[in-house]
Amino acid sequence: RIDGARLTSRLAELSMIGATPEGGCRRLALTDEDRQGRDWLVAQMKALGLDTRVDAIGNIVGVLKGQQDGPAVIMGSHIDTVGTGGRFDGALGVVAGVEVLAALRDAGLTPKRDMAVIAFTNEEGARFHPDMLGSYVWAGGMSVEAAHREVDSDGIGLGAELKRIGYEGAEKPGFLPAHAYIEMHIEQGPILENEGGGLGAVTGIQGICWLELTLKGRPSHAGTTPMAYRKDPGLAAARINIFANELTKTIPNQLANSGVIRVQPGNVNVVPETVVMTLDLRNPLDAPLAKAEAAVRAFCAELAERDGIEVSFRDLARFPATPFAEELIAEVERSAGEFGLAVRRMISGAGHDAQMMARLCPTAMVFIPSIGGLSHNPAEFSTDDDMIAGANILLTTAWRVANA
Amino acid sequence: RIDGARLTSRLAELSMIGATPEGGCRRLALTDEDRQGRDWLVAQMKALGLDTRVDAIGNIVGVLKGQQDGPAVIMGSHIDTVGTGGRFDGALGVVAGVEVLAALRDAGLTPKRDMAVIAFTNEEGARFHPDMLGSYVWAGGMSVEAAHREVDSDGIGLGAELKRIGYEGAEKPGFLPAHAYIEMHIEQGPILENEGGGLGAVTGIQGICWLELTLKGRPSHAGTTPMAYRKDPGLAAARINIFANELTKTIPNQLANSGVIRVQPGNVNVVPETVVMTLDLRNPLDAPLAKAEAAVRAFCAELAERDGIEVSFRDLARFPATPFAEELIAEVERSAGEFGLAVRRMISGAGHDAQMMARLCPTAMVFIPSIGGLSHNPAEFSTDDDMIAGANILLTTAWRVANA
Ligand SMILES: NC(=O)NCCC(=O)O
Ligand SMILES: NC(=O)NCCC(=O)O
Numbered sequence: 001r002i003d004g005a006r007l008t009s010r011l012a013e014l015s016m017i018g019a020t021p022e023g024g025c026r027r028l029a030l031t032d033e034d035r036q037g038r039d040w041l042v043a044q045m046k047a048l049g050l051d052t053r054v055d056a057i058g059n060i061v062g063v064l065k066g067q068q069d070g071p072a073v074i075m076g077s078h079i080d081t082v083g084t085g086g087r088f089d090g091a092l093g094v095v096a097g098v099e100v101l102a103a104l105r106d107a108g109l110t111p112k113r114d115m116a117v118i119a120f121t122n123e124e125g126a127r128f129h130p131d132m133l134g135s136y137v138w139a140g141g142m143s144v145e146a147a148h149r150e151v152d153s154d155g156i157g158l159g160a161e162l163k164r165i166g167y168e169g170a171e172k173p174g175f176l177p178a179h180a181y182i183e184m185h186i187e188q189g190p191i192l193e194n195e196g197g198g199l200g201a202v203t204g205i206q207g208i209c210w211l212e213l214t215l216k217g218r219p220s221h222a223g224t225t226p227m228a229y230r231k232d233p234g235l236a237a238a239r240i241n242i243f244a245n246e247l248t249k250t251i252p253n254q255l256a257n258s259g260v261i262r263v264q265p266g267n268v269n270v271v272p273e274t275v276v277m278t279l280d281l282r283n284p285l286d287a288p289l290a291k292a293e294a295a296v297r298a299f300c301a302e303l304a305e306r307d308g309i310e311v312s313f314r315d316l317a318r319f320p321a322t323p324f325a326e327e328l329i330a331e332v333e334r335s336a337g338e339f340g341l342a343v344r345r346m347i348s349g350a351g352h353d354a355q356m357m358a359r360l361c362p363t364a365m366v367f368i369p370s371i372g373g374l375s376h377n378p379a380e381f382s383t384d385d386d387m388i389a390g391a392n393i394l395l396t397t398a399w400r401v402a403n404a
Numbered sequence: 405r406i407d408g409a410r411l412t413s414r415l416a417e418l419s420m421i422g423a424t425p426e427g428g429c430r431r432l433a434l435t436d437e438d439r440q441g442r443d444w445l446v447a448q449m450k451a452l453g454l455d456t457r458v459d460a461i462g463n464i465v466g467v468l469k470g471q472q473d474g475p476a477v478i479m480g481s482h483i484d485t486v487g488t489g490g491r492f493d494g495a496l497g498v499v500a501g502v503e504v505l506a507a508l509r510d511a512g513l514t515p516k517r518d519m520a521v522i523a524f525t526n527e528e529g530a531r532f533h534p535d536m537l538g539s540y541v542w543a544g545g546m547s548v549e550a551a552h553r554e555v556d557s558d559g560i561g562l563g564a565e566l567k568r569i570g571y572e573g574a575e576k577p578g579f580l581p582a583h584a585y586i587e588m589h590i591e592q593g594p595i596l597e598n599e600g601g602g603l604g605a606v607t608g609i610q611g612i613c614w615l616e617l618t619l620k621g622r623p624s625h626a627g628t629t630p631m632a633y634r635k636d637p638g639l640a641a642a643r644i645n646i647f648a649n650e651l652t653k654t655i656p657n658q659l660a661n662s663g664v665i666r667v668q669p670g671n672v673n674v675v676p677e678t679v680v681m682t683l684d685l686r687n688p689l690d691a692p693l694a695k696a697e698a699a700v701r702a703f704c705a706e707l708a709e710r711d712g713i714e715v716s717f718r719d720l721a722r723f724p725a726t727p728f729a730e731e732l733i734a735e736v737e738r739s740a741g742e743f744g745l746a747v748r749r750m751i752s753g754a755g756h757d758a759q760m761m762a763r764l765c766p767t768a769m770v771f772i773p774s775i776g777g778l779s780h781n782p783a784e785f786s787t788d789d790d791m792i793a794g795a796n797i798l799l800t801t802a803w804r805v806a807n808a
Pocket of ligand 2: 221223269460493527530535536592753754755756
């Protein structure tokens with residue numbers, strides 16, 4: 001069993017780094033706050049005697065050596081946050097993984113296989129694209145070089161920031177072969193709470209499509225240019241946002257969000273020249289997701305034709321719906337059963353590092369409820385009881401898989 | 405008569421300061437580019453022997469002493485630009501005023517009254533609000549202290565920037581009493597060109613209402629939050645933009661633009677927390693303008709109620725429709741007639757410093773055609789012939805009024 005007080009106090013410590021006045025965390029990937037969080041994590045891992053290493057994309061790996069060589073049972077998540085982040089998203093999964101290894105050490109137990117915990121770089125995709133970048137590189141989906149070339153919205157390079165904060169490590173991403181991957185995370189949505197609590201055995205992750213649209217019109221004077229003469233990409237962006245929102249009413253389970261809208265030149269009396277906007281489209285099934293994307297593209301083509309706006313697209317992230325391994329989902333359920341905890345199968349709305357690790361090995365996740373379904377919000381909250389329950393399931397499942 | 409070559413070459417010199425690769429100018433108020441433009445202008449004025457002074461809001465005044473004391477005949481405009489500015493908007497009026505005084509000096513003519521040219525600070529309203537700020541302060545509509553407290557979108561203060569660039573002058577705004585004000589400007593719209601060319605005798609300026617809206621929703625996770633749970637101020641902003649645009653189809657002569665849209669936190673996968681947007685509403689008549697504003701406010705109240713978005717409003721600028729002085733409009737027509745130039749009466753779609761000066765004295769403007777009706781665009785263009793014609797009308801009108 002894990003030490004609940006130690007788990008929650010470790011999370012509270014990490015929460016101080018990048019704490020915001022609203023009670024949340026702002027620890028954007030590869031910023032100084034992220035560096036401080038990393039320094040704290042490395043110190044925790046070393047204090048536990050874990051073999052602690054950093055790879056070339058900044059993933060931090062702590063290994064508890066097992067009795068035999070060979071692939072490891074890996075736990076993990078991330079410690080970066082979005083701009084309006086909470087204290088639990090990602091951080092909890094990393095801290096829980098550390099606590100699992102601490103509990104085993106305290107109990108004097110050595111697993112058959114290696115067991116490890118990884119904090120992956122830039123999971124949120126809030127600063128650099130795509131999201132789940134660290135685990136994507138770890139799983140071989142993207143080269144280290146390509147990832148280093150990513151830039152944030154100020155044009156600052158990921159590679160440069162990794163160097164600056166001292167987390168461009170010597171290891172090759174993926175250096176630790178994976179036997180299985182298990183991630184604990186907050187649900188970040190309202191389903192478990194609406195179902196009366198209990199935990200989630202995650203069956204997979206829905207498909208994700210992130211598009212960046214650049215809309216070019218013609219800057220002109222807002223006082224002298226007749227409405228019919230205008231080519232206003234701001235108005236086009238508004239129509240696209242509403243169109244994507246309407247799609248969610250006709251395509252089952254479709255989600256859409258426009259989280260970024262940047263207008264140039266951004267003067268009150270200038271009809272905009274350029275708008276850069278993003279769309280985050282998701283669906284549990286790949287086919288309707290593709291249909292939603294095609295509908296957006298067709299709508300933009302019409303707009304371009306009708307309103308004289310140039311529209312160009314760039315993929316920021318594109319991950320198919322990812323089912324998890326049935327045998328590992330069943331292990332999560334079994335562990336919950338041993339603790340007498342209610343558990344329900346559910347799909348994940350959010351992307352997670354588990355979605356990338358599923359490319360390499362059998363993968364599963366444990367979800368705990370998010371109060372009010374809130375996440376990416378400073379008011380994000382989960383109870384101590386649920387955190388402790390989730391960490392015990394993580395421990396039990398990982399331990400069993402590591403010794404099977 | 406003015407010296408056409410000298411007029412156009414002065415304008416070309418000023419155009420070099422803040423020149424953009426697209427062939428326009430970016431000389432935002434109180435930036436280093438604006439300072440360079442100001443230094444250039446002051447040197448020009450001093451070289452002509454004008455009594456050159458700067459007031460506490462940075463307005464630059466060059467006076468040609470007349471034979472008698474008393475109020476001056478003032479010409480003027482501005483040298484600041486918007487972010488996607490052209491070479492003519494504002495700069496032409498200032499350079500033409502300088503050329504008028506140069507031509508009089510060359511001809512050895514001394515007017516009865518003082519004649520002056522003023523370059524007013526921050527006419528565009530692109531960096532600081534309201535637009536026409538320098539002439540508004542000059543005309544007593546706003547205190548120097550209040551104007552100094554204005555901040556740009558980065559929170560930098562107008563007073564601090566004035567000091568930094570060395571243009572917080574010793575004079576009190578309005579120190580030079582005004583007998584009449586005449587401003588030459590490009591039309592910035594397509595009317596004159598569509599009418600086959602010729603010049604414009606401006607009868608007045610339409611009403612202007614600039615609103616800043618702050619929309620607050622609830623940040624949440626774009627992958628896990630069911631659409632029905634979201635409070636998305638980005639979507640609200642889109643609906644408001646489209647609503648304002650639709651108003652222009654039902655309220656005669658109504659214009660609307662949303663030139664600023666800033667989204668926080670601005671992450672792909674976060675349903676926005678806050679949007680700050682602006683609306684620029686204009687109408688030649690005050691009553692329909694008030695109706696448009698009321699309709700926008702009512703729509704926002706509905707949205708707030710229905711979608712759970714908090715909406716708050718701030719006035720950035722609010723200037724009523726401003727008729728010019730009939731006797732001075734007629735003088736402009738008479739001057740055009742003397743040169744055999746076609747001239748038509750028209751209302752100005754853009755705000756100008758003349759709108760503020762009309763609070764102090766009889767005011768009029770001369771417009772010259774803008775090719776393609778383009779302005780606030782690097783491709784803004786007017787022909788040499790039209791510039792020279794406009795400057796000759798300015799000279800003739802100002803000279804006659806100064807000697808009447
Ligand atoms: N868990 C989480 O918030 N991941 C970020 C990637 C996503 O947007 O789903
Ligand atoms: N002339 C001009 O562009 N003035 C700026 C104020 C306005 O937006 O009308």
